[in-house]
Each structure stands twice: as C-alpha cells, then as structure tokens.
Amino acid sequence: MIVVMSHGADKEKIDVVVNKLEKFGFQIHLSQGVERTIIGAIGDKTRLGTFELEAMPGVEKVVSILDPFKLASRNFKEEDSIIKVRDIEIGGKTIHVMAGPCAVESREQLMESALCVKAAGATMLRGGAFKPRTSPYSFQGLEEEGLKMLAEVSQITGLPIVTEVMDSKSLPLVAEYADMLQIGARNMQNFFLLKEVAKTNKPILLKRGPSATIEEWLMAAEYIMAGGNHQVILCERGIRSYETYVRNILDLTAVPVVKYLSHLPVIVDPSHAIGKWRFVQPMARAAIAAGADGLLIEVHPNPAEALCDGPQSLTPENFNSLMDDVRMVGKIMNRDVPNAI
C-alpha cells in the first residue's frame, strides 16, 4: 500500500500516519520527494478493512498495490480450477454449453427445449423458476412448480440443471432441485445471499453485475469462497454502457483477463448481454475464441410465444447452427465440445 501525502503536509502529520500504520503491523518505507512525501507500507492487507487512511489529515491518496482478492487469485492457486456439476467438469478440457428457455413456462415447453438442446450437444439445462423482472407487472416465474418441472425434465433427459436463486429465503427450496445455483447479475453484490450460498455444497454460477468491475466480480467470488464454498464459476453477461442498440456491451476481454487474474472457470452468456437473437451466434463463436470455458444460451421452441425475453432466444434450428460453430472454434482452441446426438 502506498500513502501519498498532500503537498505541504508537515512532519507531524506524516508521523501520525506512520505511527498508525506501524500499529497495524506494517513495515514502513518513507520516500521524501521534492513535491510529496510517499509512505510505502508493507504488510498484511486484510487488516486494512477496518480503518481508512484517506480521512487522515494530510493524506492525499492511498494506492493499493496488491489485488484485494486472495482465494480467487491465480497467485493463491496456480492451476485452473475444475468445478464438477454432477458428472460434468467445467473449466477442464471440455467446453460445456448450458441452454434452455429464459423462464420455465410449462412442462411441454421445458421438455421440448431440453430435448432439442441435448440433441444439439448442450450438457446442462438452464431455465428460470424465479425471475427477476424490472416491472412488478411482468411474469415472475412459476416458482416451486417450475423447479419441479426442471427436476422432472432433468431426470428424463439426464441434463443437470442450473437455475437462479434470488433470495436467501427461497434458497433451501431452490437448492433442493438445482444442480448448480445461479446468482443473477443484479444480486452479484447481495452479500447476504453470497454468504448463504457459501454454506451450501452446490456449485455456484456467479454472473457479473451490470456495472461491476472485474475486481468487484472477483470480490463477490471471494465472499463465496471465504464462506467455505470454492465451487464458483464466473459468467460474463454484458455490462451497462451508453450504447442503446444492444442491451449491454458483452465484455469478452474480461474472459482472458479473469483467466489471468484467477483460477476460476469463466463462461459467457451472449443471449442476455445482447438482447437480440441475431447477434448471439457470432458472439458465441467469439466467446470461445477468447477462451471461455462454456456458454449460457437461451433457446426456446417458439421464441415469439416466450413469456420472457423472447427477442434474445434462439430457435432450435439456430441453436444447432450455433453449436456447429462452437465445435469448430473449440477445436482450434484445443478444447472438446460434445457432439450433436
């Protein structure tokens, strides 16, 4: 940590800061420049959360040198983490595509979706039973009934299920049915929920918040890991920007950046990011080319009838074509991609 003292901070103010840092066990390196005094503080950063240097008289700014995440860091664990969801390994050599409808609407819709995505090579089924919707007047999901449909369809098709948990209250219910728990983008910094899912033994799919930095995203993962659950898979799903043509900007650079900073697997959700089905396939290709470990894709047997997010859902035919592309790009990346059946 570097503490930059303001222009004209006198010796007394510098001493107060140095004393404080030493009291917290930091080793001090003082550099007196022509214009500023700079205090280098070396020590255990985790003690720093409980006091704030920037409010001290004479302090201009404090620059953190080390990344604030530990367990999620590549420095902590050098080799890639592989997260198991039933018999599927995410983060290993195989690229896994999780596909299905935005929301579970009926047993028929879900079964039809599941069969077609499985046939195309998807290895997990996605589908929301609890839906976070901007408007209270929009369809909010089938809730427990939807979870039951997911479980039934999973049993028949053999596809593990990923579904969103929105609140600690409904967590036990969702955890009963889901193979992997999804933390939605708007809940990425719902710290209570992060602490609660950390207590389950389920793998967690952690979506990036709509305006989260990569550091904040990894800190959210750190919450889950610090709580005892190291089975975290990160999911890039687009970040908010001024552009209005698409819903969000899909930040594919985050894929190699996260893989550089962290050992956790990263998948990409182009459907939700973009909001227009027409651009999902090229961005799915690009995601794999950027190094993603998997994809989350919305597929609906009849997008025009979807109760939620139809515009971004692929038809079964389009999903087949997307999977063909994923297989081709996967091969270049020296990854395996399950075949169509």
Place this chain on the structure above:
Amino acid sequence: MIVVMSHGADKEKIDVVVNKLEKFGFQIHLSQGVERTIIGAIGDKTRLGTFELEAMPGVEKVVSILDPFKLASRNFKEEDSIIKVRDIEIGGKTIHVMAGPCAVESREQLMESALCVKAAGATMLRGGAFKPRTSPYSFQGLEEEGLKMLAEVSQITGLPIVTEVMDSKSLPLVAEYADMLQIGARNMQNFFLLKEVAKTNKPILLKRGPSATIEEWLMAAEYIMAGGNHQVILCERGIRSYETYVRNILDLTAVPVVKYLSHLPVIVDPSHAIGKWRFVQPMARAAIAAGADGLLIEVHPNPAEALCDGPQSLTPENFNSLMDDVRMVGKIMNRDVPNAI
C-alpha cells in the same frame, strides 16, 4: 406502443402481429409508409409484460410510448406525496437532513454523532448496523447490537432512525428497531426484498442503483407500491461512470426529473456519491438548489478513526457549516430548514 416492421416485411407477417395485438385487446392503427409499416397499438399496457413482440418474424423494433410505472407516476397522483416518519414529514415544506455515521461502531461514537448532528439541525439519525462491503474481510457491522444502540440513542435524542436492511431474513429484526428502512443501492433491484418491505408499514428510503436509469429506479418504487406500501422516499446517491477522481457521479439532474415524473419525495446523499468529504458541502448546497427534499449526510466525531468510509465523513464542525449553507439555500427555495439548537 409502436411496432416498427422491418424493411420488406410482407402482409402475412404484418397480419400475424396485428392479430396478436388485437387478441390482447389493443386497438390498432396501421401506417404504411414508403419504407416501413408501423403499427400503433393502443390499450392497457400492463397486459404487455407477458409476451414479447420483438421476437416475432418481421418485427424491427417496438417503441413504448407510456411510462411503465403507474402508482409512482405524477399522472397517477398529481400532488406531491408527503411521507411521515414518526412526526417528521418528508416531501413537505420542510427540508430534512438525516445525518450520522456510516456504520454504528460503539454506543459512544453513535451518541456523540447523534448529539452533534441534532445540535446542528438534523432531524433524523442515520447509521448502519448491517453494512454491505465489497470485501468479505471488511467490517460488516455490529448487526443486532448496533440496532439496539440506534434505538437507545434515538430514545434519548428523540431523533428517528433510518438504517439499512440488506435481506428479507433480517428484515423483521431491522424493522423492529428502525423508523425508516433503507434499501441500499446494490439492492435496488433485489425484487424479493422490495416485495417483502412492501408488506411492512414502514417508510422506505429507496436508494438509486449504481447504474440504474431513472425509469428502473421508479420501477423499483413501483414494486414497493404495488405491494401495498406507498411510503417511498427516493434517494439519489451517485451513478457509476468512467471518471475516477470521485467515487460516483452525483446526478443532481435526477432531482427535478424525478419530481416531474413522480409525486414521491427525493433526497440526495452526496457523501456516498463523492467519497471525499471536501466536496460534500458544495454538493449539498447544489442538491437543495436543484429541489431536493432532504439530504443524507455522513458525519463522524472522528473520521480518521471510522471503521467504514472515513474519507467521506464530515467532522461535526464541517457538518455545522454545511447546515448553515443548507438553511441559506433552503430559504431561497422557499423551504423551511430546522435551526441549529
């Protein structure tokens, strides 16, 4: 609602869309331009949440004409809403300043803060017992112990309390002690929590999400109101941008915009938005000049020792000076501001 058909959409595709709209009770106005066909659909927009036109073949884009919020809208209720917190009326002629420390740290710190903000003219006490922190290693708040201190200090000083509720699980506990429940920025779209606080009879302070549009913010208010609780106070607290010198961009234009679109009161939190105490006072003045109904200000008897967000906290002396300014600007705005004691 306006449906713009794509260039070259044939009669058949247009008919399918028109039929669908008519089935949902919309009255149709068809405009066949040289380059595009445009379908105007007049009817009850609340039916629209359950299907999506943009996925239909031949549809280029769908433009919503009416605001999606109803209960929160100025069209629904023309006169300003006044929200009572104990004997205080927010949104009326009096400007109310809620002040206190970021986090409750000890009985002494809280009492000292409360006495000084009360002396300066603040009419409510703020202080966090549950703290949303980016890092799991940072101080997370004193929880129930902190709530008890708030209640005790409130009883002694007579100041009503506003404190954050982070999760539906701890809601009953927080509601037992708080006079007003704060929904933090990162929980603005925690829809479960919004539905739960809607069931209480407590006034709700709804902070704007770090990257929420004004419409999304009003839709979050709509969730609470649609759930039966109309006592919502909005709080602008800065939005995320590319600028790094301050923590967030305080969007003061949102104040007159929200007051134009909605009947709900709006207050401003310059402390959290900016993150540097030096700029809190000028922005507090500006907030009142922009038409805010109140302020939320962080004050700490000793900011350099604060366990949380010291850099943005004012000393008691600075807060006094801020209140003097607020009184002067308030007078111009034809508002009352409580005197210092």
Place this chain on the structure above:
Amino acid sequence: MIVVMSHGADKEKIDVVVNKLEKFGFQIHLSQGVERTIIGAIGDKTRLGTFELEAMPGVEKVVSILDPFKLASRNFKEEDSIIKVRDIEIGGKTIHVMAGPCAVESREQLMESALCVKAAGATMLRGGAFKPRTSPYSFQGLEEEGLKMLAEVSQITGLPIVTEVMDSKSLPLVAEYADMLQIGARNMQNFFLLKEVAKTNKPILLKRGPSATIEEWLMAAEYIMAGGNHQVILCERGIRSYETYVRNILDLTAVPVVKYLSHLPVIVDPSHAIGKWRFVQPMARAAIAAGADGLLIEVHPNPAEALCDGPQSLTPENFNSLMDDVRMVGKIMNRDVPNAI
C-alpha cells in the same frame, strides 16, 4: 416519425403540430389513445434536420423510426462494399491485417517492424507520424520526416501504408504519402476534417469515437460518403467504460451489428482498445470469430523501448503467433488469410 403529445395536450396544440408537419410534406396518421395522442408522420426524414418538434408546446417526445444514415445503410446498398487500397481488397474474402508500430520513431525501427509483420502475413503497414497524445509534453510524432520514412519503407517492402491525419491543415501533406488515411477516435466527430477527407480520393479508416454510439459512428461515415467519398472502412477500437483494468472495453458485438446495419467493411484494433499486450492475441481471435474483415495491430521490434504505447505492442514473436491463430479462425469463417512468408 412518431410525435407523442403530453398528457392533457389540447386540440389546439395538436393542430399546431399537425399543421407544421404537413407543411413539411409529411403524411399524418393521428391516434387518439385514452391517455395520449400520438401523431405518426410519414415522409422524407432528411427535411427534418432543420426544425425541432420537441420544443413545441404540448409535445412530450419524438421517436425516430428510420435510421438517420442513408448512404452507409444496408438498405441503400445490399451487397458488401469492398474497398481497394492499392491492390488490396478490404471487405472481400481475404482478411487483411495492418500492423506496425504505434509511432514512427526511426527508419531502422520502421523497417525492422515492416519486414517482420510482412513476414508474418500482414498486408499493410501502420505507423503514426502525427500522434494525438493526451499530454502536450509527450512525444508528438516525427511529422513529415515520419511520413517520408513510411513512404520509403512502403516502397521497399511493397506494403501499402495507413497513417493518421489529425487536421485539415496537414491533410494535403499526409495524403501525399498515405495509401489510406486514418481518422483517429478522438476526431470521429471532427466534422470539418470528415468533410475534407471526403474530398480526397483516398480510402478512409474511420475509428469509432471513445464514447460514440454505433449510430453516431455510421453518421460520421455518412459525412464522408455524403461528401463524395464512399471508400470508408470502419474500425472498432474500444469504448470508454467504468472498468479500469483495461484501457477501453472492446465492443466486438459492434462487428456483427455494423455488418447488419451497413455494407461497409469493419476491422478491429485490439491493441489500442485493451492497452495490455497480453490480451491482444485472444481478442484478435475473437474479433475474427465475430466476423471482422481485418485487424489493426501494434507491433514493435522492442516494445520496452517504444516512444509511444509500448505496453500494448506485441513483439515480432507474439505477432507471428497471433497471425497463426488468425489463419486458423479465418479458415472456420471461410475467409482467406495471407500466409507467413
């Protein structure tokens, strides 16, 4: 164009707007809803630039239906445009990679760069003689001397040159040496410069502004095309966001979006967008997978000695490896990529 009248706008106000629109030759469709009156106006949109409806009494908002660009639009010209730079065709079956140093520093540095990028399969040489730098104290480029070096190295290697023109004053000089003129991101809305380059017969590489929407970018292309020069190649180079780990967010979704909206070729500059060489190669792969027609890559024989933007420059070895990847992804995309020599 749709004009939404405000709640409670009376007949007189509506008539004034309708009369104005009719005077401008628009055909009117009036829709009187329960809450709002909506005026549909069909006609030639180019007449609209000279008056503004939103200021008229009783008007709530005006929604544009058609894209504001004409010549750049896919509706105007359905087939892909192919832009020739000497004997190279950009936007056709072959993917072209333009590479070289950020700034021309010396004849040796440039020659060394040119030989190595040519050997690796690049077909154009990039290099700045006039450099836009945030600080007036930074190296500003070798100017005419640099242009002469570019021309000499181009003649020896046979690689056509792309270099930036920063101002209409230096345009004649730059145009004398360059095969393609680059409009830098910060000049994307320098409308004088756009009009001036429109008068040359040179192909123009138009970089997207740091916070330009796709529509604004295409409108900048429209300026050049409306001025008589249809040889425009678009270049995505990252947009500004709140993320600080990388310099800009590379918006790869813009590639398929632009190719859907426009017939113009699109290339991608991952070096400048990201600012860290480590992530250039994966994002180059992703760009090609997203459908880009080419790349702009910074290569320096010795990045640590570069006078400008060393951190984002690849070594010759890394560039070779990048080109190998581009060839593999290009094949999947059914594109040709020139071989290494």
Place this chain on the structure above:
Amino acid sequence: MIVVMSHGADKEKIDVVVNKLEKFGFQIHLSQGVERTIIGAIGDKTRLGTFELEAMPGVEKVVSILDPFKLASRNFKEEDSIIKVRDIEIGGKTIHVMAGPCAVESREQLMESALCVKAAGATMLRGGAFKPRTSPYSFQGLEEEGLKMLAEVSQITGLPIVTEVMDSKSLPLVAEYADMLQIGARNMQNFFLLKEVAKTNKPILLKRGPSATIEEWLMAAEYIMAGGNHQVILCERGIRSYETYVRNILDLTAVPVVKYLSHLPVIVDPSHAIGKWRFVQPMARAAIAAGADGLLIEVHPNPAEALCDGPQSLTPENFNSLMDDVRMVGKIMNRDVPNAI
C-alpha cells in the same frame, strides 16, 4: 512514480528497470515486500512521456503519483485566475452569464435574443456560426455571414461574443470576429486545434469532452497553456452515461473538484447537457450553488422555430426567471450577479 513488479519478478528484471529509471535521472527507493517488489522513483515527471515502463519484462503496473498537469494546476498558481473578455472579468467576484441562441439563424433572431438576454442581466452573447452536427444533412450554420451578424449585434448591444471554432482552417476567420473562442466538447482532444488557439491572444472557452475525465480536461487546458495562452475558462457541459431520459449527465461535482485542482475559472452549460428546457433552471441554480463562475445558457426568442436544439432553449420569459434565481443563489455564494435592466 511507483513501479510494481509482478509476483516472481527476479533480481535481474528489477535491476533492468532500476537502471532505466536511474538513467532518466530518477532517485530510487526499493521496497521488497513478501509478495512484490515495489520501486519508488522520484524525479522530474516530464521526462517520462517518452518511454514506457509498463512494457518492460516483469513490470506489473506503474502508478503515477503526481498530477500530469502543471500550468493548469493549483500547485503551480495558488490564487484564482481571472480571465478578461473585453471589460468582463471571469473567475472574479462577479458571476457572468453568457446567453443566446444555439445557432445564429438571422439578424433579427440574433438581435432579439441579444436584447432580451442583456435585459435579463446576461453579460455575454453566445451563438454558433459554425455548428457541429451529428448528421451531414442538418443545418451546419451560417458561417461567415453568421459571424458578421454576431459582430454587428455585439457592437449595437455592447455584449462581447463567444462562438465556436471548429477547425484550424477557419480559426483566423472566427478569431477576427469573436471575443472569446469556444472549443466544443467533441474537439476537446483535437490537439492541433488546441495548439493553434494557443497561438492567438484570445480567451478560450474549453468545453469538457463528452467522455473526458477531469484529468484529460485539464490536460487539454495544459495544451493551450503550454502553447503560450493562459486565458482558459473551463466549461462543464455534461458527460455521456447510460441514462436516456436526459441527453448527458451534468457533472456538477466537477465544479468544486476543478476549483480544487486548478486555478482556472469554471462555468456550466446546463442547456446542452440536459437537452430539455424544463430542467435548465433548477440546474442553473445548482451550478451556482456548487461554485460555478458563470453559466452558458441557450435562449431563443421562439424555441419551437429554432433551426438547432430548440428543445433545450429557454424562452426570454424563462430566462428572466432563471436570472432571478441566479441572483438569489449568487448572493448566498457571496458573488455579484449583474442586475436586469
């Protein structure tokens, strides 16, 4: 300057960096922490523009400690700068309001505007003769004819003129007529133009770029000052964000921040930032309360007929009311504001 070496950088790499820094005259302080080696480098930062440390092997990141601007810095000149435009002093005790139409349209329109803004207390006339427009099909300004009208109306009313210069080519022409030259937001980093206006002896109104950081804005001022012209007035005009209800987010916090970092005067343009006349008056009040030295306001005798940006222009009546408010807030700020006539 702080150089953070990457985890595992060996002694050899550290030595190479240290040697390089020492060669550039820096004094070195080495801190070997448990996880990282940190190199503190003290010396003249202006030598740093010509090489880049971040590309050197083993370097993780480089943190700049001092602000990159010198002449514009409050450290360089402690007292507020006062810039004279004819007999008007901007940055002194008097708040100056510059008002007039977005574009000069006719002699009558301009004269009518000038008389009404003068009567209301404005002390400078604004009006564009060269207009930067997003579309090439929009009205581009009356150019020299408009400049002549400005000069004539200025002579009659006694109001000095501020008008935009868009390009170095037209600079001599504009400088002949204007009392103050405006650099538009989209030209803030048109470095050629900045260098050219630096050679004039005219005061420069430098608008903040649509996505410029405060540091970039001050660096643009530094360009003009380093070129020999210290008469720079900064103008906040809103920054780009994801919010769509208003055109830009007016960043009023930038006012006290710039006044803290720099000695240059700062004015605010709420009209252009917001794009809706309804919110101009409250934000004008807020700007003065935040400490602005003046305002730039669009006023049009008949906004609905304006050829450019009607929706954001005030009527003469509204402008009168705005000036009344400015006078009241100005008094609180201990500033003088010229009376209405």
